[in-house]
Amino acid sequence: MPDASHVGRRYEAPGQVVDGAAAEAFAKAVAGSDDVYAPGVVPPTYAAVYCLFPTLYKLFADAEVGVNLAGLVHGEQSFEWPTPVRGGDVIDASAVITSVEDKRGMTFLTIEHEASRQDGETVCRGRSLMIIR
Amino acid sequence: MTVAVGDEMTPLDRTVTQDQVNAYADASGDHNPIHLDVDFARSVGLPGTIAHGLLEMGILTEAVARWAGGFDSVVSVSCRFSKPLLPGATITCSGRVTDVDDATGIAGLELSALSSSGDPVLTNGRATVRLPL
Numbered sequence: 331m332p333d334a335s336h337v338g339r340r341y342e343a344p345g346q347v348v349d350g351a352a353a354e355a356f357a358k359a360v361a362g363s364d365d366v367y368a369p370g371v372v373p374p375t376y377a378a379v380y381c382l383f384p385t386l387y388k389l390f391a392d393a394e395v396g397v398n399l400a401g402l403v404h405g406e407q408s409f410e411w412p413t414p415v416r417g418g419d420v421i422d423a424s425a426v427i428t429s430v431e432d433k434r435g436m437t438f439l440t441i442e443h444e445a446s447r448q449d450g451e452t453v454c455r456g457r458s459l460m461i462i463r
Numbered sequence: 464m465t466v467a468v469g470d471e472m473t474p475l476d477r478t479v480t481q482d483q484v485n486a487y488a489d490a491s492g493d494h495n496p497i498h499l500d501v502d503f504a505r506s507v508g509l510p511g512t513i514a515h516g517l518l519e520m521g522i523l524t525e526a527v528a529r530w531a532g533g534f535d536s537v538v539s540v541s542c543r544f545s546k547p548l549l550p551g552a553t554i555t556c557s558g559r560v561t562d563v564d565d566a567t568g569i570a571g572l573e574l575s576a577l578s579s580s581g582d583p584v585l586t587n588g589r590a591t592v593r594l595p596l
Binding site: 360372378382399400405457 | 480520529
């Protein structure tokens with residue numbers, strides 16, 4: 331299980347290519363049976379794909395931290411997008427564990443994310459709170 | 464668009480089906496069985512499969528973008544995933560302007576989302592948007 335000794339661990343996922351077709355499929359999934367809101371525009375929460383998951387999966391695979399995926403719940407999420415992402419952008423994503431706390435028999439894991447584009451511009455900052463029951 | 468404190472965002476309703484959750488799993492790469500496998504979801508104490516929190520946040524972000532005039536106007540969004548959204552339910556995303564900074568051209572909103580089951584599925588929601596010049 332994660333504990334305070336894991337604070338500061340960092341996970342890097344360089345070279346995430348934003349695929350326009352994949353972003354379109356993502357936009358369709360968010361729309362469901364409604365029309366896609368802004369066809370051709372990468373939805374902001376596509377940050378899940380280019381920023382969150384590539385680094386989170388590395389964290390989840392870190393056997394020394396030992397996250398129990400069966401008990402994992404996404405508690406909170408924040409995103410900030412200083413500049414929009416476009417199809418074809420190449421993005422370096424990173425994540426760092428900033429806090430691990432035990433409360434009410436559960437573990438609260440806070441992860442801060444950052445994603446930057448090929449020209450060095452930051453395109454996304456995020457914070458995830460994961461609760462492990 | 465003139466924006467004032469207290470303005471309400473036009474609410475966005477969307478019925479989220481299991482097919483949509485399956486599509487979001489494929490589009491996001493998050494195939495956690497709590498979203499896809501009823502028997503697994505029940506085995507970990509859930510009433511059934513649940514929508515991805517980030518899918519709900521995608522709909523919430525779309526609601527903000529529709530009000531603000533486009534995805535590129537959305538600077539930040541955050542929320543707490545308070546209660547699960549069950550496939551078949553309708554999510555209703557709402558928001559209200561809490562502050563307007565004419566100097567920076569940024570407005571802040573508080574956001575929330577209710578399920579048609581009556582559950583507050585997203586709480587503590589916040590967004591900032593760029594106002595048109």
